Amino acid sequence: xxxxxxxxxxxxxxxxxxxxxxxxxxxxxxxxxxxxxxxxxxxxxxxxxxxxxxxxxxxxxxxxxxxxxxxxxxxxxxxxxxxxxxxxxxxxxxxxxxxxxxxxxxxxxxxxxxxxxxxxxxxxxxxxxxxxxxxxxxxxxxxxxxxxxxxxxxxxxxxxxxxxxxxxxxxxxxxxxxxxxxxxxxxxxxxxxxxxxxxxxxxxxxxxxxxxxxxxxxxxxxxxxxxxxxxxxxxxxxxxxxxxxxxxxxxxxxxxxxxxxxxxxxxxxxxxxxxxxxxxxxxxxxxxxxxxxxxxxxxxxxxxxxxxxxxxxxxxxxxxxxxxxxxxxxxxxxxxxxxxxxxxxxxxxxxxxxxxxxxxxxxxxxxxxxxxxxxxxxxxxxxxxxxxxxxxxxxxxxxxxxxxxxxxxxxxxxxxxxxxxxxxxxxxxxxxxxxxxxxxxxxxxxxxxxx
Numbered sequence: 001x002x003x004x005x006x007x008x009x010x011x012x013x014x015x016x017x018x019x020x021x022x023x024x025x026x027x028x029x030x031x032x033x034x035x036x037x038x039x040x041x042x043x044x045x046x047x048x049x050x051x052x053x054x055x056x057x058x059x060x061x062x063x064x065x066x067x068x069x070x071x072x073x074x075x076x077x078x079x080x081x082x083x084x085x086x087x088x089x090x091x092x093x094x095x096x097x098x099x100x101x102x103x104x105x106x107x108x109x110x111x112x113x114x115x116x117x118x119x120x121x122x123x124x125x126x127x128x129x130x131x132x133x134x135x136x137x138x139x140x141x142x143x144x145x146x147x148x149x150x151x152x153x154x155x156x157x158x159x160x161x162x163x164x165x166x167x168x169x170x171x172x173x174x175x176x177x178x179x180x181x182x183x184x185x186x187x188x189x190x191x192x193x194x195x196x197x198x199x200x201x202x203x204x205x206x207x208x209x210x211x212x213x214x215x216x217x218x219x220x221x222x223x224x225x226x227x228x229x230x231x232x233x234x235x236x237x238x239x240x241x242x243x244x245x246x247x248x249x250x251x252x253x254x255x256x257x258x259x260x261x262x263x264x265x266x267x268x269x270x271x272x273x274x275x276x277x278x279x280x281x282x283x284x285x286x287x288x289x290x291x292x293x294x295x296x297x298x299x300x301x302x303x304x305x306x307x308x309x310x311x312x313x314x315x316x317x318x319x320x321x322x323x324x325x326x327x328x329x330x331x332x333x334x335x336x337x338x339x340x341x342x343x344x345x346x347x348x349x350x351x352x353x354x355x356x357x358x359x360x361x362x363x364x365x366x367x368x369x370x371x372x373x374x375x376x377x378x379x380x381x382x383x384x385x386x387x388x389x390x391x392x393x394x395x396x397x398x399x400x401x402x403x404x405x406x407x408x409x410x411x412x413x414x415x416x417x418x419x420x421x422x423x424x425x426x427x428x429x430x431x432x433x434x435x436x437x438x439x440x441x442x443x444x445x446x447x448x449x450x451x
Contacts, residue, residue, distance in 0.1 A: 111144070127161075136174075153191075172205075188223075204238075289324075304427075327432040328425045329353045331399075333417050335440035342442050344409040347393075348376055349402035350419055358394045360424040361401045363387040373422035374403060378415050381436075385415070412444040 065081045072088045078095040089106035100116035111127040120126055120136045127144035136142055136153040143161035150167045159176040165186050172189035176196050183199030194210035203209055204221040212229045219225055219236040226244040236253040246263045253270045265282040270291050277294035286301040300319040332351045335342045362372040370384040377384045385405045392401040416439040421430045
């Protein structure tokens with residue numbers, strides 16, 4: 001009986017072994033993977049080896065494996081696997097692995113992984129991963145607290161979900177949003193950053209910063225900071241625009257930039273032909289120099305200008321100090337130096353380069369001593385001509401001051417005009433040096449009002 005049972009079971013046992021052997025590699029994954037892991041490469045001794053294309057087919061799974069110089073198509077790679085010099089495409093998934101050395105990620109998903117020196121293109125998604133010295137392009141997405149270091153993000157890609165762009169990375173023609181962070185000398189070029197934080201970076205070339213925080217960064221080249229963004233400790237220049245209720249704090253705005261749309265400038269410097277307008281507010285010890293202020297509020301700040309004309313229109317100015325530091329100069333005097341046949345009853349005037357503090361321009365009205373800041377003399381200022389009583393007469397813009405001698409001048413006499421450093425502009429700036437003209441000469445006859 002025992003022999004009969006053994007004879008009956010032997011064919012069944014053999015059939016089971018045959019089926020198991022045939023089912024071990026029914027999908028050819030093991031065979032292809034063995035080929036992929038063992039195929040020749042540039043380090044082999046053979047030259048010009050024809051490398052086979054190894055493709056992991058639909059829905060295959062690789063765990064703790066190495067994929068080198070291969071194509072992963074519509075498969076899953078996870079748990080400490082390594083992908084080198086390969087292509088991952090067509091809805092494949094890479095998790096907790098390393099992708100490096102010029103690999104290409106195409107229309108796939110990578111999460112909790114590290115990507116080095118590779119290309120992430122064509123609508124791929126990078127989630128909770130580290131991207132170092134790589135390129136993210138062609139409408140791909142970097143999301144879920146990923147980190148981008150020393151890389152390039154461009155061609156309408158998106159960085160979102162609290163991701164970080166840093167370490168000299170470049171973001172161009174792309175979008176950075178949803179509480180992402182851009183810092184450490186990264187460059188934002190012709191891109192949009194919204195609801196994010198930008199630190200120590202450059203935002204240039206027509207980029208748009210929307211609802212974001214900019215700290216210790218540079219906004220330049222026609223970029224826009226809009227919609228309640230915050231600029232702190234940064235520089236905004238090269239015709240950039242700050243608008244939409246944004247706040248500029250402890251920063252510098254210059255080079256033809258515009259602050260508009262109800263923005264607030266606090267403790268900052270605004271200069272170099274910048275325009276502050278649109279119901280903006282400048283407050284808290286800010287400085288506005290060489291700028292135009294239009295329909296804005298200046299509160300407890302300094303407004304200053306140098307040799308250029310500063311325009312303030314339709315504005316409310318509160319608790320302000322309006323100063324400038326340029327010293328006034330004499331632009332011309334009348335009668336002009338070296339002129340002759342001047343009427344002895346003429347008034348004598350000096351025109352300055354800016355409006356003046358008229359109280360600082362004084363003359364001698366009591367005797368012939370050379371006192372006052374505006375003097376006329378015919379003997380090289382040993383003595384001076386007495387003027388009529390009262391202060392010099394000022395023009396409507398306080399740039400030209402005129403005096404009338406009393407008594408009238410003497411014919412055939414040369415008179416010199418002197419303006420001392422006692423004259424000042426409204427900011428208290430004196431002339432840098434005393435000015436003495438070469439003189440004018442009165443008429444040579446007792447006509448033309450002369451004695």
